[in-house]
Amino acid sequence: MKHLLITAAFTFAGTAAFADFQLDAPYTDDDGDMVADIPTDPAQLVDPAQLIFAYTPVEDPAVYAEAWSDFLAHMEEVTGKPVQFFPVQSNAAQIEAMRAGRLHVAGFNTGSNPLAIACAGFRPFAMMAADDGSFGYEMEFITHPESGIASVEDIRGKTMAFTSETSNSGFKAPSALLAAEYDMEAGTDFTPAFSGAHDNSILGVANRDYDAAAIANSVLTRMVDRGVVSMDQITSIYKSETFPTTGYGTAHNLTPELQEAIRDAFFSFDWEGTSLAEEFSKSGESQFIPITFAEHWSVVRDIDAAMGVSYDCN
Structure with a gap:
């Protein structure tokens, strides 16, 4: 086949x-x-x-x-x-x-x-x-407390994790937002990384492998509830409209x-x-x-x- x-x-x-x-x-x-x-x-x-x-x-x-x-x-x-x-x-x-x-x-x-x-x-x-x-969830930009990132603009020059190119909140929506609202392009204004899944991106930020990440906050909520990560390890700097x-x-x-x-x-x-x-x-x-x-x-x-x-x- x-x-x-x-x-x-x-x-x-x-x-x-x-x-x-x-x-x-x-x-x-x-x-x-x-x-x-x-x-x-x-x-x-x-x-x-x-x-x-x-x-x-x-x-x-x-x-x-x-x-x-x-x-x-x-x-x-x-x-x-x-x-x-x-x-x-x-x-x-x-x-x-x-x-x-x-x-x-x-x-x-x-x-x-x-x-x-x-x-x-x-x-x-x-x-x-x-x-x-x-129903639905929001796309959030998250970082860790020691990243030096306090706003979306601070992602410039940093490493930003996405999930995969097919993901709405893990790639498409944040890429459109960064380009349209902040004039920021991957590879030019920040270094992109692809984790493969929202929980990988969240763990990567919590463990400081990535400076920031775009994630679905419903996944973050479940991971915090299971004790996989703590909100002490995560700082949110942006939340979108609600998506299906x-x-x-x-x-x-x-x-x-x-x-x-x-x-x-x-x-x-x-x-x-x-x-x-x-x-x-x-x-x-x-x-x-x-x-x-x-x-x-x-x-x-x-x-x-x-x-x-x-x-x-x-």
């Missing part, structure tokens, strides 16, 4: 935004909802004996394998199929796994949703939210009946007393709510457009 390389091309000043969101050639969007249609040809549908689930890449997958265990048991009961947790090491690997048919159900991080939809036929339908229906959080959904070519059963597993799950609640209540989340890519990811697409982001799925 041909190895799929998924990249995002980024340009900044003087580049016109790409106005239209396009799906890659294998996928169609006849109903105009911006995500891949379920195939109408039965020969193109799959009904796997076992479902593979992956959560967005994290520094310690074992923690999240346990956190998702009660939910995956519930999905097994609803769908009648065994479900395996699949730890992924990068956003690109997660997208590639779904495009290749090795991943059926997934939570893709905020910035990866457009790539997963365009390049892998991902169909998101759910997001975590608080009891009152509020991880989007959950299925591969486009699962049978309609299976996609509906998986959807039902998310919305019928009783969080109280579960391993999922134990982990995600740390960032205020207690339920799954319905979402659409067209509506809830409009701010992310706006950031991509402002940066001149294009996606290469070949």
